[in-house]
Amino acid sequence: MRRLLVCLCLMSACNEHELNDVSLTRWTQWVAGARIVEGPAKVDVLLVVDDSPSMHDQAGLLASNLEAIAEVYEGERLDYRIGVITTDVSGPDCATGRDGALVRTSCRERLPSFVASVNHESPAVDLRDVCIDSCPLDVVTTRPTSVEAEGLRRPRAWLERGGAGQNTVAPVAALTCMGQVGIAGCAAESPFGAVLHFLERTEDRDDPDFGFMRPDAGLAIVFIGDEDDCSRGSASSLNGDASVSAACWREAADCVEGDDGTSCSVANGRDLVDLEGFIERLQFIDAQKRMISRADEQRVFVSAVAGVPLAFPERRQTFGPGDDPAFERAFGIGAGCVMGGAVAAPSVRTVKVAEAFEPWESNVVSVCGSDWRSALACLPFESVRPLCLDIEPLGGDASMEESCVLMETRQGESRRLPECVPQCEDEACDPLFAMPDGVDACVEWRTRTVSEFCLDRGLAAEATILRREPSWDALEYEVTCAAEI
Numbered sequence: 001m002r003r004l005l006v007c008l009c010l011m012s013a014c015n016e017h018e019l020n021d022v023s024l025t026r027w028t029q030w031v032a033g034a035r036i037v038e039g040p041a042k043v044d045v046l047l048v049v050d051d052s053p054s055m056h057d058q059a060g061l062l063a064s065n066l067e068a069i070a071e072v073y074e075g076e077r078l079d080y081r082i083g084v085i086t087t088d089v090s091g092p093d094c095a096t097g098r099d100g101a102l103v104r105t106s107c108r109e110r111l112p113s114f115v116a117s118v119n120h121e122s123p124a125v126d127l128r129d130v131c132i133d134s135c136p137l138d139v140v141t142t143r144p145t146s147v148e149a150e151g152l153r154r155p156r157a158w159l160e161r162g163g164a165g166q167n168t169v170a171p172v173a174a175l176t177c178m179g180q181v182g183i184a185g186c187a188a189e190s191p192f193g194a195v196l197h198f199l200e201r202t203e204d205r206d207d208p209d210f211g212f213m214r215p216d217a218g219l220a221i222v223f224i225g226d227e228d229d230c231s232r233g234s235a236s237s238l239n240g241d242a243s244v245s246a247a248c249w250r251e252a253a254d255c256v257e258g259d260d261g262t263s264c265s266v267a268n269g270r271d272l273v274d275l276e277g278f279i280e281r282l283q284f285i286d287a288q289k290r291m292i293s294r295a296d297e298q299r300v301f302v303s304a305v306a307g308v309p310l311a312f313p314e315r316r317q318t319f320g321p322g323d324d325p326a327f328e329r330a331f332g333i334g335a336g337c338v339m340g341g342a343v344a345a346p347s348v349r350t351v352k353v354a355e356a357f358e359p360w361e362s363n364v365v366s367v368c369g370s371d372w373r374s375a376l377a378c379l380p381f382e383s384v385r386p387l388c389l390d391i392e393p394l395g396g397d398a399s400m401e402e403s404c405v406l407m408e409t410r411q412g413e414s415r416r417l418p419e420c421v422p423q424c425e426d427e428a429c430d431p432l433f434a435m436p437d438g439v440d441a442c443v444e445w446r447t448r449t450v451s452e453f454c455l456d457r458g459l460a461a462e463a464t465i466l467r468r469e470p471s472w473d474a475l476e477y478e479v480t481c482a483a484e485i
Helices: 002-014 053-075 107-114 128-134 171-179 191-202 244-252 275-293 325-331 349-355
Strands: 027-037 041-049 078-086 159-162 218-224 253-258 261-266 300-306 337-339 342-344 364-366 387-389 404-410 413-416 441-446 461-467 475-484
Touching (some): 027 387, 053 171, 053 342, 078 171, 107 171, 191 275, 244 325
Parallel strands (some): 041 218, 300 364
Antiparallel strands (some): 027 475, 404 413
């Protein structure tokens, strides 16, 4: 009985105090997303630039787009080499040409090649100011580097960036200066012949351009010109009363009248470099590279900036009467494209080669347009894509910045990346992010402006890594989040 009274007393004493609610909080951690990013893609880029007199119309566009193209390569995570050749090839209608040799100098060292007297392709023009105004380098210099099969360190005629750094201190300026090739080349543009010569040069140990093509790298060939290919397959001349360019077009194309205008296709059995043979040569290189890399992905990429309509490929090539009677008399059809004062001849051979390596239609763009960068869409860019995250356990009100951590592992060493600094605090805007002071990389957490890449995978959040410089090592990323359950 006494024991019972004690128990009752204790229970009564407890009830004399106010009761407090007690909640049990449980937290869990889980990996919201992870990815391994391999080292950067390796690509050797060959720009084949028309240096015939007809390019006087596009001189300004070429200068501005070379700078833009160089900025694309610099902004991507690529181990690259970039070289420039011209369409000037020795032949029956030309004096001694460059025959696929890489351009080694700044356009400021070649100013006479920017002056043309009156001819069937060009009025008298002086384009030296185009080079001077856009090219800041009197001389393009490259530091000595070696190629795998040679071992000798010497300055090269190409620009490169890789694990050992860059071979020039100003790559964008260097490409802008080297890529302006002038207008003193042969009127019979021979881009395919120039590429065939170059392929021989890069395999010839005695040639200064030996070793440009790396066996384990992709090869990207970008044709830039305002007329179609006129590479000769024989020693017969096209020169006559009409222009060489018009004679080339008549050799290259078969045209048929239709309800929507004149349509043209590649002519067969003519006296130009065999088109199918040229495509097969590039396909053989592609097959070799696939075997070396032990991968089935495409390794040779071909793009063209050519005389196609501004809306190409949505608008295919059909040709009606043009605004230039002289052009129509010479070519038999209207121009391929016209924009302002720029006129370009149609292109069927160059387009067919580009489309033979075409997983993306945008690899053919109009030379009359102001922006040629979309011609690079087929290149093997491997930027660090957004890291798509599964954050459903966080709930709609959770803050990723407070709940999630992104760890980066490089060569066995791990570190936490800090958050980037948002430049827009308004919930209605798409925030821009900046790098915090004193760091080389940061992470952007996104839940409102998620990329299609992640949404297509059913994930409504992402982490995007912003870097000051591309990483040349393989990287591992892991996002770990904590949530209350």
